[in-house]
Amino acid sequence: MKLNCPHCSWTIPAENINIQTAIAKCGSCSAVFGFADKAPGAVPFGSKRAVEMPKGYSVDHVGTGLEITRRWRSWKYLALLGFCIFWDGFLVVWYFIAFTKGGPLVMKLFPILHVAAGVALTYTAIAGLLNRTRITVNTAEVGIKHFPLPWLGNRLVMRQEIDQLFCEEKIRHGKNGVHYSYNLSAVLRDGKRLKLVSGLDTPEKALFLEQQIEGYLGIADRPVAGEMRPV
């Protein structure tokens, strides 16, 4: 089976194609896309063309449009919270000793960066357990809002500015191995790319959003002009 990236036309090698899930990724522009519609024979019997709704997602048709809500909650945030209790607890004990036993100034200043890290990680853990992302789609605009705890990345994009949506794989090499995450991004009319939702942990979660939003707005998944490269 020969498959080309719908975004940059790169020919996808076999090892980047997952026949079971009908998901492929482009090694050239790191786009991730479903191809069940292009090769129906490749998809196992009984599986649907559309990506199934991932756990923690809900889709509502409200008066003004489509509303997709994604709950952030996952085990990794619970693990992070456990780590924060340990980390913050250590700092509390440290400062308790520093201030009650009259520790030297260096004892009070030394852990300042540890305190900053503790605050940031604890905030991330609590946001991860409480927060949701709501994507509102209507004929005028697409909005992304994270709540109830404030978080970077709220957006409001005019519908007419959006040319295409696509999913991207991000690879991070860390100490504990390779970490993959997935983004839903938009290609705008002027050719610029805008990240809409980031940090999704499976390609299905990003593809589901792409399918729902494109379906609602009537955007056909097609190669993006201007992004085309000679094969």
Ligand SMILES: [Zn+2]
């Ligand atoms: Zn590509």
